[in-house]
Amino acid sequence: MNTTFLKGFFSSSISIDTTRILTFVQNILIMASVKNLKRDFxxxxxxxVEEGFSQQLWDESKTEKTNEIIDEAVDFRNEMIAKINASSTKAEFKQIRAEISDKVEALATKLM
Known part of the structure; x- marks a missing residue:
């Protein structure tokens, strides 16, 4: 399990469980359905986005950083959904899956 501990209000520590996000990254390469790809993405x-907002609740000093990550995630989501909708060949989907996998992992790492 991949967890990171952050200091929050009152010096309490909260655990950020990135297992679900990283499991998505591992499973994205074997998806067969465009519908499932969009759903899991x-x-x-x-x-x-939810983790970014959670961090803002625990530590207000991270608001600017997490807002940038959230904006980047939303922009990336919109860009990739448009690419998925415009794609029609397996080669295009393979490239999209790899790009999504790399970026989602990078965004999750930025939140840690």
Whole structure:
């Protein structure tokens, strides 16, 4: 399990469980359905956004940093959904899956 401990209010520590996001990254390479790809991609992006807001609640000093990550995640989501909708060949989807996998992992790492 991949967890990171952050200091929050009152010096309490909270555990950020990135297992769900990283499991998505591992499973994205074997998806067969465009519908499932979009669904799982949306779940991963929404998890990143949710984690960003959670960090803001625990530590207000991270608001600017997490807002930038959230904006980047939303922009990336919109860009990738447009690419998925415009794609039609397996080679294009393979490239999109690899790009999504790399970026989602990078966004999750930025939140740690």
């Amino acid at each position: 949306n779940y991963a992006i929404f998890d990143i």
